[in-house]
Structure formats: structure tokens, C-alpha cells
Amino acid sequence: MSVKQVQIAQAGNSRQAQPPQVFVAQGQQVEFINAGSGGTLLVLTPATASILSPTPSSPVTIAGGATVTYTFLTPTGSGYLAQVLPEGATPGPIQGQGAAGTVLTILSSTNRDPGSRTGT
Numbered sequence: 839m840s841v842k843q844v845q846i847a848q849a850g851n852s853r854q855a856q857p858p859q860v861f862v863a864q865g866q867q868v869e870f871i872n873a874g875s876g877g878t879l880l881v882l883t884p885a886t887a888s889i890l891s892p893t894p895s896s897p898v899t900i901a902g903g904a905t906v907t908y909t910f911l912t913p914t915g916s917g918y919l920a921q922v923l924p925e926g927a928t929p930g931p932i933q934g935q936g937a938a939g940t941v942l943t944i945l946s947s948t949n950r951d952p953g954s955r956t957g958t
Contacts, residue, residue, distance in 0.1 A: 841867040841907075844944060846900065846922050848874030853922040855944035862889060862913045862940040875902040877925030883932050886918045886942060897929050913940040921945040 842860045846853055853874075860868055868890075872878045879897040887894055890908040900906055917936030923929060924947060936943045 841869055843869045843871060846870060846872045846874070846878050846880075848876060848878075848924075851924045852947045853878050853924055854946035854948075855922055858946070859937060859941050859943050862910050862918060862942055864910055864912045867907055867909050868942070869905055869907045870898075870900060871905045872900040872902055877901050879923040879925055879927060879929060880906070881921045881923060881929040881932060883919045885915060886920050889913055889918065897923070899925060916940055918942040919945065921947070923947045 844860060845856045847856060855870075870880055878900045880900060882890075882894060882896040882898070887896055889911045891911050892908070894908065898906060916939050918941065919932045919934060919936045920942060921929070921932050922944060927947065932945065
């Protein structure tokens with residue numbers, strides 16, 4: 839079983855994931871690593887949460903220096919979305935369609951719309 843690592847980097851109050859996209863493959867694990875010292879919220883759309891095991895409730899709080907790991911179930915659609923926010927932020931609905939195909943796109947805390955070229 840392969841593990842795809844996604845590192846959550848901090849710059850002040852902003853958060854971003856590296857890499858910002860991972861392919862969704864049944865049985866593959868995805869490990870979210872909070873590399874900073876502050877807490878991070880991992881906000882998931884319902885479609886994204888439904889293909890993860892164990893099934894998380896959104897948002898998932900990841901303490902500074904901590905890791906959470908999920909296994910992908912069988913994808914049932916495409917364009918999966920998530921977002922990383924600083925702990926204490928108020929999550930809002932994640933806007934956008936996501937990438938074509940079975941790809942999980944993880945938006946930064948400064949980009950609420952994946953189609954936005956300005957990063958806001």
C-alpha cells in the first residue's frame with residue numbers, strides 16, 4: 839500500500855498544502871503532516887469525506903507537528919476538494935469544481951476559489 843504525504847506549511851496565519859493535489863486511488867493512504875507549530879483545520883467537502891476511511895467529520899483539527907492519515911475508498915466521482923485553514927478560522931463552504939478526474943485538490947487558506955488567479 840502506498841502512502842502519499844501532504845505537508846501543510848505555515849506562513850504567519852496562512853496555510854498551504856504541498857503538493858496541492860493528489861490522485862485518489864482506492865487503497866492508497868494520504869498522510870496530512872502539519873509541519874508548523876500552530877494548529878490547522880483540514881476542511882473537507884462531503885464528497886471528499888465520503889471517500890476517506892476512517893470517515894472524518896469536517897473540519898479535522900491537526901495540532902502543530904501532528905499527522906493524520908486516511909485511506910482512500912473507491913472514488914465515486916471527480917473533482918474532490920479540501921482546504922487548510924489556521925486553527926480558530928471559521929470554515930465556509932468550499933467553492934469550485936476541483937480538478938478533472940479522481941484528484942483531491944487542497945486549497946490554501948488564502949484561496950477560496952480554485953479558479954481564482956488572484957489567490958483570494
